[in-house]
Amino acid sequence: MTVVDRYFLACEAYVEEYGQESTAPQLSDHLAARGILNRNGSPVAPAxxxxxxxxxxxxxxxxxxxxxxxDPAVSAVLGELARRGVTGQYNRPLEAATVEEFLANFRRRYQVFSLDMSNSTP
Structure with a gap:
């Protein structure tokens, strides 16, 4: 599991706890409260x-x-993102290339999370 995977899990926990997505400063505080800090021991910078x-x-x-x-179709992912109002920079609609650049990492992350869940105990 990478550091970014841990950030994602904390982001997901924030949504579960507060019922809404976090901003970067809120996520920084949420991570710090759970002991996830940067290399210097201070909160992860919102930037x-x-x-x-x-x-x-x-x-x-x-x-x-x-x-x-x-293997979800990129077009289906884009459709759901558009339905949720998720846009790219300057509120431009997301493009297939944006999703495609993440796919290899998404597959890896999904596999890591699946393995982690199968190895966890109640």
Missing amino acids: TLRRYLLEFRIYTVWAKQHETQA
């Missing part, structure tokens, strides 16, 4: 987290679709 928030939103949709389809 660092900000670069991952779009990826996390895309991954959430992709992973949900992956539960029922082995």
Whole structure:
């Protein structure tokens, strides 16, 4: 599991706890409260987290679709993201290339999370 995977899990926990997505400063505070800090022992900078928030939103949709389809169609992921109002920079619609650049990492992350869940004990 990578550091970014841990950030994602904390982001997901934030949504479960508060019922809404976090901003980068909120996620930084949430991580710090759970002992997830940067290398210097201080909270992860919101600017660092900000670069991952779009990826996390895309991954959430992709992973949900992956539960029922082995390899979700990029067009289906884009459709769901558009329905949720998720856009790219300057509020432009997301493009297939944006999703495709993350796919290899999404597959890896999904596998890691699946393995982690199968190895956990109640």
